[in-house]
Amino acid sequence: MSVPDARVTRTFVELADTLVADFDLIEFLHLLTVRCVDLLGVEAAGLLLANTHGVLNVVAASGEQVRLLELLQLQNHEGAAIDCYREGRAVQCPDLTHAPPRWPVFARAARDAGFLAVVAVPMRLRNDIVGAVNLFAASSGELGQDRLSVGQALADIATIGILHERTLRRHEVLVEQLQTALTSRITIEQAKGVLAERLGIGVDEAFVSLRMYARSHRRRLAEVATSVVERLPEGDSVVAAYRGTH
Template structure:
């Protein structure tokens, strides 16, 4: 599949948010995958604003990134946190540079411990409305080209429009319910990942990939599959091992 075809697939994923059974978690994890593929970065994280205006981690491309983004929220610092507040993108941040990481030194140190040396933060924004931020990480000292930066912001914009479109189509209390359900889904997904990783003695990332493949091959929601595993309705041996 060419780069243009993968970019078109990302747009088609966004159009799918118009259906009734839209799965926000799966959509944003797919966004992470598209960013890794299209932008040649090592990892991606997505944070969204909850109804109270607080940032929440909703999706990440791997376990190391998920833990790093949670760390950023716990310490209320990092490029993604700042990007959400200002609505301004920051590209090619050198995590080894004190000058570039002066406002988030603790996060920068944790990022380096996780193996990352470069990061980028892009606002998920439509006009004056900022609903979150997209964080890109790289283990290499490698800048985004101007073309890649435009693609990255385009992906963030498409995701933002998709989420806002879905919210607009629903009542205000359904918006709150969507975010509440997404947070509950995240908990169920983390539990299911842990259960499968322990039973199989594999990494959390491998367990998560297996759960996503099972959900897609059976045309089931990712959250539903995870809850079935937790409740004992889905046997471990029914899932293809990585």
């Protein structure tokens, strides 16, 4: 199955438009996982990023279910994304009922979540691997070279977004930005939980409300999340905005 050129072009233009000064890295990476799902005919996507010590962390996911699967990979040191990061190449398992023996926990959890195939593509900068993008499908079968190429291109765009033109000039700025992204992700996860509890909704819906508020008020996602977690007035505004539309 091929990917329509027009859709690919629109997606790449949309992502490129976000690569401006002071862009929101977490929002950019989340958007990228969503567009992976839209373009590649998969049901879910997640993104793992290595910190300054080479330890992988979950920084973006198209939904809560896949975020938990990514965490499970990290906790058990097994799975497609782990192999992809270690080997620096795409890893594909077209049928998780016959997954590699080295993935016992991951394969079972992925199947239990309704996924039958997985692909991971590396995020590369020259010879360095900085992370991996994981793609999950509900039906078995290979992704196909056309969609695999688009998936790799999206992973490359993610790498560009993370490293950004300005950070390439000074390594310490890059280190700081990566660490900030990982810290922000933790705050956002906490905010999702707080909103879910206050509003009586699921964490995926809580994340949507958080993103919508940040976008409509031209605020960084991490800043709004901090307000929610610390129970600042803006956090109450997020709650009120959701209740006003539901």
